[in-house]
Amino acid sequence: xxxxxxxxxxxxxxxxxxxxxxxxxxxxxxxxxxxxxxxxxxxxxxxxxxxxxxxxxxxxxxxxxxxxxxxxxxxxxxxxxxxxxxxxxxxxxxxxxxxxxxxxxxxxxxxxxxxxxxxxxxxxxxxxxxxxxxxxxxxxxxxxxxxxxxxxxxxxxxxxxxxxxxxxxxxxxxxxxxxxxxxxxxxxxxxxxxxxxxxxxxxxxxxxxxxxxxxxxxxxxxxxxxxxxxxxxxxxxxxxxxxxxxx
Amino acid sequence: xxxxxxxxxxxxxxxxxxxxxxxxxxxxxxxxxxxxxxxxxxxxxxxxxxxxxxxxxxxxxxxxxxxxxxxxxxxxxxxxxxxxxxxxxxxxxxxxxxxxxxxx
Numbered sequence: 001x002x003x004x005x006x007x008x009x010x011x012x013x014x015x016x017x018x019x020x021x022x023x024x025x026x027x028x029x030x031x032x033x034x035x036x037x038x039x040x041x042x043x044x045x046x047x048x049x050x051x052x053x054x055x056x057x058x059x060x061x062x063x064x065x066x067x068x069x070x071x072x073x074x075x076x077x078x079x080x081x082x083x084x085x086x087x088x089x090x091x092x093x094x095x096x097x098x099x100x101x102x103x104x105x106x107x108x109x110x111x112x113x114x115x116x117x118x119x120x121x122x123x124x125x126x127x128x129x130x131x132x133x134x135x136x137x138x139x140x141x142x143x144x145x146x147x148x149x150x151x152x153x154x155x156x157x158x159x160x161x162x163x164x165x166x167x168x169x170x171x172x173x174x175x176x177x178x179x180x181x182x183x184x185x186x187x188x189x190x191x192x193x194x195x196x197x198x199x200x201x202x203x204x205x206x207x208x209x210x211x212x213x214x215x216x217x218x219x220x221x222x223x224x225x226x227x228x229x230x231x232x233x234x235x236x237x238x239x240x241x242x243x244x245x246x247x
Numbered sequence: 248x249x250x251x252x253x254x255x256x257x258x259x260x261x262x263x264x265x266x267x268x269x270x271x272x273x274x275x276x277x278x279x280x281x282x283x284x285x286x287x288x289x290x291x292x293x294x295x296x297x298x299x300x301x302x303x304x305x306x307x308x309x310x311x312x313x314x315x316x317x318x319x320x321x322x323x324x325x326x327x328x329x330x331x332x333x334x335x336x337x338x339x340x341x342x343x344x345x346x347x348x349x350x351x
Contacts, residue, residue, distance in 0.1 A: 095273070213294065
């Protein structure tokens, strides 16, 4: 790899972030496993969702729709609408990770909100890659283990809301976005995206509000930058010329 | 549609969507404008995700509850340069406390 190695201190910092995101999502996995079994899926179907679908919002939508007696087609459609944003993350993650060939399969499978957020929170390319793989793997392992736990022993922890876990998730994403918001352009994109999502949310099915917010990034990319050093800010370090060498 | 069909179809489509971003040729993404857009896409989507997770509830439109208080505390902590874990724990503790007191 052409990227310089990370100092031990930074490595530890990034890995701690990866693990804490994994632990927080793991707590949700227990509740997912319990809900899934209560919705009528068996243990194997529940495990298949966490191992294969591996995208929290989509999984909760699938078991929610099945629990409510909805059609399988509706469950698949809602799951896919919610999962479409992972494909959009993939556009940028593919650039940061520089994966080729079969490595694209695990990279794609681990491309979710959490791994993307931890990756883009890091300033240097080596930390971005460590953040992506570290978070992807820690969430994958803990999410799957806690799914099994939840489906076997039930919702041992009770409602995650009771612990404020539903507030922890947006706070964590906000904290991970925070370092990027030092750039005025990124602040503008984040603000416009938030407004788009809030305006669209009451009128659109799940998944659409977040997808619609992509418009903010597209418009920002097309407009001339307001900052002289904006290209350095906007283009991640992973795309600087010295990083173009084959990995 | 049997349950297994639903599970496997949703999983297959989810993976196909995830893979989509990785099979677009890099040459298409390396232009100045396109790379500016792709660099901003996660910022836009995650920002939208934060407000959707904070201010919406299934079938209830926009709502302001304990999660909003948690996010406000998180932003304050971030402005005070609190570390990541502290920010997350403060947000969760705020929401949990408010709910224990019977609000949101």
